[in-house]
Structure formats: structure tokens, C-alpha cells
Amino acid sequence: MWSHLRKSGIKLPKITAKEIERKIDPILRQMEKAGIKLDVKAIQLLSKKLEAKSQKLEASIYKSAGEKFNIASPLQLAEVLFEKLRLPSEELKRTKSGVSTAASELKKVVDKHEIIKPILEYRELSKLLSTYLKPLPAMADKNSRLHTHFGQDTSTGRLTSFEPNLQNIPIKGELGPEIRRSFVAEKGCKLISADYSQIExxxxxxxxxxxxxxxxxxxxxxxxxxxxxxxxxxxxxxxxxxxxxxxxxxxxxxxxxxxxxxxxxxxxxxxxxxxxxxxxxxxxxxxxxxxxxxxxxxxxxxxxxxxxxxxxxxxxxxxxxxxxxxxxxxxxxxxxxxxxTAAEILKLSMIRLADQLKVLNENSKIKSQNYNSKLKNSGILNQVQDDDPKNLKSCYLKPRLILTVHDELIVEVPEEQAKKIAQVMKETMEGAVKLCVPIEVSVGVGENWADTKNNVA
DNA sequence: ACAATGGTCC
DNA sequence: ACTCGGACCATTGTA
Missing domain, CATH: 1.10.150.20 (5' to 3' exonuclease, C-terminal subdomain)
Structure with a gap:
């Protein structure tokens, strides 16, 4: 279908979509097994804070409404807003059951009544609490790591993430970065995030x-x-x-x-x-x-x-x-x-990167001796990542891919290797495919997921 | 158990 | 009346 592009400066690896799928599979399984570490304390603290705020908003909404009702029920909410309080609904979208209470609609009447703002804020907090802050700590393993599952059966070739979905962790707003700060690197390690700029x-x-x-x-x-x-x-x-x-x-x-x-x-x-x-x-x-x-x-x-x-x-x-x-x-x-195609480019870069990391590990000058002293000093012998305790030595301080979010790859690496590997990631991802235009990748290193965005490597 | 509604991400 | 691609998940309310 695209053979006519071969003369336009494009150069493709000799690989088919099927082969990409086959090669990406063991990498995904390794990523699932590795997981990503959650700062359970931090996320529970944030949870408590937002819960308190949420309750205050709830009280304020009931007061404005003059009654208690289930704010989470669009049916009840619409009744309060558009019947009891008589807010104008002519301009708003309808659903099968009545006037829509979607945030995009409520914003249109935000100036008509004091109740709207707290409702929107309450919705935001409820979402974050019920979808992320409350469930995630409960899903972490004994080492505080979250193990998502990656799915490959989508209609475009993108990957999915489920149980839990780590591809829709909040980033927008004031609270997004707060939440992402709870996704952290293991002690002595850094997270590196590399993402394609406008790949599509x-x-x-x-x-x-x-x-x-x-x-x-x-x-x-x-x-x-x-x-x-x-x-x-x-x-x-x-x-x-x-x-x-x-x-x-x-x-x-x-x-x-x-x-x-x-x-x-x-x-x-x-x-x-x-x-x-x-x-x-x-x-x-x-x-x-x-x-x-x-x-x-x-x-x-x-x-x-x-x-x-x-x-x-x-x-x-x-x-x-x-x-x-x-x-x-x-x-x-x-x-x-x-x-x-964007998904394929990302997967290709994952395959390439996994190879690069393997080579890097084999050639690494940090041999088992150093590992041992490192392990002793850091005192984390009992909280590392591999399922098999006998493998602790070989997997601690081993750079590995741990997450992918459509145009972004996240690896966890020993801090002394962070700079080097950040560079490797950038080069590997930018060179995974030669399109007729340059591909740009921005890389960041940090102790947590949020900080990788501030720090250009 | 399922549809509808709403919301988070790329 | 409906309307912009691809996912996953929580809650409500009905069957």
C-alpha cells in the first residue's frame, strides 16, 4: 500500500507488522513482571488530603441545593440543577435520559449559579480518588510495585494497559503531577522517560x-x-x-x-x-x-x-x-x-531498545562484586523486583523497560547509568525508522515520573 | 450482568 | 438527531 513512498527518502527496516508483534511479546511480559514502584505512603497521604477536600465540597453542594442527593448520579444531579434550581438547559446537550451533566456542558452555565463550580471540582476529585488514589495502593505487590497487563489486540495496533491501566494516569491540572510524583524509581535508581514529539x-x-x-x-x-x-x-x-x-x-x-x-x-x-x-x-x-x-x-x-x-x-x-x-x-x-504506523514505530523502538539494554548489561563494567557491595550499602536486598529471590543480584541495578504510553517509553536504571542510557534511548528511538522527516525525541531523568518531565537530559 | 453516563490518557 | 481517532474504568440504575 505504501511502496510508492520508498523513493521519497523513507527507509524502513525489513520487518513486517506480524514480526513486530512476535518480537514485542516477550518484552511486554518482562515489563509486566518488572512493574513500576508506587510510593504508597505518598499516594495515601494525597488521598487523605483530597478526601477531606471532597467532603467539604460535598457539604457546600448540598447547602446550595438545599437538600442532600447523590451527586454522582447524573439523573439526580440534572433534576436538582434543571428542575429544582431552574438553571437554563436550552443550550445544553441532551442524553437519552434528559439534560447532560457532562463537565463540558456544565461549564456553559458556570456563571448562572454558585453550585456549578463546586460540582465540577467535586467531580474531579471523585474521579481521581475512585479511579487512581484509592485502588492503586491496594494493587501494589509486596515491594510496592504495580504490575499492569499489556494487551495487543486493538484495531489500530496500539498497545493497551489494564488491571491497572497505567496509560491514563493523570497529568493535567494541578493534581496530575502530584499523582505522577507517586510513581517512583527504586532506591539508587532513576526513571527515564522518553517521548516522541508529534509522532502522528x-x-x-x-x-x-x-x-x-x-x-x-x-x-x-x-x-x-x-x-x-x-x-x-x-x-x-x-x-x-x-x-x-x-x-x-x-x-x-x-x-x-x-x-x-x-x-x-x-x-x-x-x-x-x-x-x-x-x-x-x-x-x-x-x-x-x-x-x-x-x-x-x-x-x-x-x-x-x-x-x-x-x-x-x-x-x-x-x-x-x-x-x-x-x-x-x-x-x-x-x-x-x-x-x-506511530504505534509500530514505538514498538520497533522498544525492540531495538531492549536489545541495546541487553548489550549494555553484558558489557557493563559493574560486575557482580560491585553489585554485592552496592546491595549491602543500599540495604534493599529485601525489596527488589524479581520474583525469584535467587536472582536478586542479577536483576538489581539492571536497566529495564517498565512502561509504555503510546508515544512514550519509561525505563528504570541505576542512577550512575542514567545519563548514558538517556542518550541511548534518544538515539534508538529517533533512529528506529527513517521517515521522510526527522523524528524528535525528548528525554528526561528523575526520581519520579513527574520529575522526568522537568528535566531535559 | 449490562447499558448509560462520565472521565482519564495519548 | 447526529457528528473527531484509539483505549480502560468507576458509578448509577435497570433487568
């Missing part, structure tokens, strides 16, 4: 061959700023925060097969205005537009689309007479090759 946009620029977008990446521009410059017809240096935000949303929208409605919702603007942006975007980026049309046509005639490495997704309903069903699959036809 780079992939689509390459799959489409769109000259403007390729140029943006090839010359190291801020791609969202550039898009903003194009959309608003200003110099790239004169782009405002807001213009860049809009452009960023449009860029993401492209990957999802955006419609004027979807974009209007995402940006809280009118559909007309959204349609203007889309029109302008596709005028400047006709290569992207052609890509979208090509994928839809391909799916219509062949019944499937493929990623760069040949992962196939069937789209049996793309010729459905039901517009809504057909259009949904059209968006999949656009998105799957992009998301799927």
Missing part, C-alpha cells in the same frame, strides 16, 4: 507527502505555530497563544477525520467558523486532503486500509447506505494508518 503528525506528513507540513518538520519549526500562521495569515513569529491553540486543535482534528461539527465542539465556536478553518487548512495542505481521499477510496474498493508495516484494518461498512456508519469508517480509514 510526522507520520501523516510522510504518508501524505504534504510539502508544507514536511517542510515544517524538516526545518524544525513549531508545527502548530506554523499551522496557525497559515490559518490566520500572520507571520509565524506573530502567532498568538489563542491562534496556536486553535491550530493545534485543527491539526489533531485532521488525524481524526474532523467534521465542522466536531471542530466546533472542540473549540466552542460556530460550525460556520469551524468549516472556514477546515477549508483553509485543506487549501494550504492539499497533500493531506489527497491523503484523506486516497484512504477513503482505498477502503471503499479494497475493504481495508494498512499501516506502513502492513497491519491491516478491515472496514466492511464503509460502503454502508447509512451515512453515519459509512462516515464513521471513513474517519477510521484516515486515522488508522497514522495511529497504527
Amino acid at each position: 503528525l510526522r507520520v501523516v506528513s510522510c504518508l501524505s507527502g504534504d510539502p508544507a507540513m514536511m517542510e515544517a518538520f524538516s526545518t524544525g519549526q513549531d508545527v502548530h505555530a506554523r499551522t496557525a500562521a497559515e490559518l490566520f495569515d500572520v507571520e509565524i513569529t506573530e502567532v498568538s497563544h489563542d491562534q496556536r491553540r486553535v491550530a493545534k486543535t485543527v491539526n489533531f482534528g485532521v488525524l481524526y477525520g474532523m467534521s465542522p461539527y466536531g471542530l466546533s465542539q472542540a473549540l466552542s465556536i460556530s460550525q460556520d467558523e469551524a468549516a472556514k478553518y477546515i477549508g483553509r487548512y485543506f487549501t494550504v495542505h492539499s497533500g493531506i486532503k489527497d491523503y484523506c481521499n486516497r484512504m477513503i477510496e482505498l477502503a471503499r474498493s479494497e475493504g481495508y486500509v494498512e499501516t506502513l508495516f502492513g497491519f491491516r484494518r478491515e472496514l466492511p461498512n464503509i460502503n454502508s447506505p447509512h451515512r453515519q456508519i459509512a462516515e464513521a469508517e471513513e474517519r477510521m480509514a484516515i486515522n488508522t494508518p497514522v495511529q497504527g
Whole structure:
């Protein structure tokens, strides 16, 4: 499907999607076994703090409402807000059971009543408490490590994480970093996080061959700023925060097969205005537009689309007479090759990195003698990671992959090796595939997951 | 046990 | 009326 790209500066490892799946499997099992350490004390402290705050909010909500009710029930909440308190609901979305109480809707009436703000805040805290703060400590093993399970059966080739899902740990807001601070490195070790910068946009620029977008990446521009410059017809240096935000949303929208409605919702603007942006975007980026049309046509005639490495997704309903069903699959036809190829690049980099780490371990000058003294000094003989206590020596202070979050890899390494391995990760990931544009990876080292984001290695 | 609703991540 | 890709999980409320 992509053989025509071979002449466009792209160079691919001789490997198929199936082989990638086969090779990634033992790596995933090793990562599951290794797990990631949770600072149980810290997370329980945070939990207590937020619980107290949550109760105060609860009381304040009951007071504003003039009655007690179940805030977690959309049904009861809607009744209180839109019947008892008579808040205007005309502008808000409906669900099957009545007016939607989704945060995106409640925000529209936040100025109409004092009760809305505490509700939104209460919701946020409830979410964090019930999904992360309370359950995670209970799932940690005797060494405080969390062992997720990685799944490989998705429609685009992405990996999943479950029981617990460690791919949706909060990062946004004030509390996100607080929570991520509880994901820590073992004593004497560091976490290194390396993530691909705008990998999906780079992939689509390459799959489409769109000259403007390729140029943006090839010359190291801020791609969202550039898009903003194009959309608003200003110099790239004169782009405002807001213009860049809009452009960023449009860029993401492209990957999802955006419609004027979807974009209007995402940006809280009118559909007309959204349609203007889309029109302008596709005028400047006709290569992207052609890509979208090509994928839809391909799916219509062949019944499937493929990623760069040949992962196939069937789209049996793309010729459905039901517009809504057909259009949904059209968006999949656009998105799957992009998301799927990005996933393959990440998996390829995992395979390469696992090899690199193995070599590094075998050549390591830190031999068993040093291990022994290190172990004694650090006093952690009884809290290391491997299931088999007899293997303690060989696995402590051994760099290993422990987590992946779609465009990010996290390893845990002895601190004295952190700098070196951070560099290895960056090079390995950036060189995993040669696209027609450069691939950039940012790396950070820290004692915990949050700190890896502040520290450029 | 299951659908609906809502929310977290990339 | 509906509408932007891919996941997992908690809670409510009904069957």
C-alpha cells in the first residue's frame, strides 16, 4: 500500500507488522513482571488530603441545593440543577435520559449559579480518588510495585494497559503531577522517560507527502505555530497563544477525520467558523486532503486500509447506505494508518531498545562484586523486583523497560547509568525508522515520573 | 450482568 | 438527531 513512498527518502527496516508483534511479546511480559514502584505512603497521604477536600465540597453542594442527593448520579444531579434550581438547559446537550451533566456542558452555565463550580471540582476529585488514589495502593505487590497487563489486540495496533491501566494516569491540572510524583524509581535508581514529539503528525506528513507540513518538520519549526500562521495569515513569529491553540486543535482534528461539527465542539465556536478553518487548512495542505481521499477510496474498493508495516484494518461498512456508519469508517480509514504506523514505530523502538539494554548489561563494567557491595550499602536486598529471590543480584541495578504510553517509553536504571542510557534511548528511538522527516525525541531523568518531565537530559 | 453516563490518557 | 481517532474504568440504575 505504501511502496510508492520508498523513493521519497523513507527507509524502513525489513520487518513486517506480524514480526513486530512476535518480537514485542516477550518484552511486554518482562515489563509486566518488572512493574513500576508506587510510593504508597505518598499516594495515601494525597488521598487523605483530597478526601477531606471532597467532603467539604460535598457539604457546600448540598447547602446550595438545599437538600442532600447523590451527586454522582447524573439523573439526580440534572433534576436538582434543571428542575429544582431552574438553571437554563436550552443550550445544553441532551442524553437519552434528559439534560447532560457532562463537565463540558456544565461549564456553559458556570456563571448562572454558585453550585456549578463546586460540582465540577467535586467531580474531579471523585474521579481521581475512585479511579487512581484509592485502588492503586491496594494493587501494589509486596515491594510496592504495580504490575499492569499489556494487551495487543486493538484495531489500530496500539498497545493497551489494564488491571491497572497505567496509560491514563493523570497529568493535567494541578493534581496530575502530584499523582505522577507517586510513581517512583527504586532506591539508587532513576526513571527515564522518553517521548516522541508529534509522532502522528510526522507520520501523516510522510504518508501524505504534504510539502508544507514536511517542510515544517524538516526545518524544525513549531508545527502548530506554523499551522496557525497559515490559518490566520500572520507571520509565524506573530502567532498568538489563542491562534496556536486553535491550530493545534485543527491539526489533531485532521488525524481524526474532523467534521465542522466536531471542530466546533472542540473549540466552542460556530460550525460556520469551524468549516472556514477546515477549508483553509485543506487549501494550504492539499497533500493531506489527497491523503484523506486516497484512504477513503482505498477502503471503499479494497475493504481495508494498512499501516506502513502492513497491519491491516478491515472496514466492511464503509460502503454502508447509512451515512453515519459509512462516515464513521471513513474517519477510521484516515486515522488508522497514522495511529497504527506511530504505534509500530514505538514498538520497533522498544525492540531495538531492549536489545541495546541487553548489550549494555553484558558489557557493563559493574560486575557482580560491585553489585554485592552496592546491595549491602543500599540495604534493599529485601525489596527488589524479581520474583525469584535467587536472582536478586542479577536483576538489581539492571536497566529495564517498565512502561509504555503510546508515544512514550519509561525505563528504570541505576542512577550512575542514567545519563548514558538517556542518550541511548534518544538515539534508538529517533533512529528506529527513517521517515521522510526527522523524528524528535525528548528525554528526561528523575526520581519520579513527574520529575522526568522537568528535566531535559 | 449490562447499558448509560462520565472521565482519564495519548 | 447526529457528528473527531484509539483505549480502560468507576458509578448509577435497570433487568
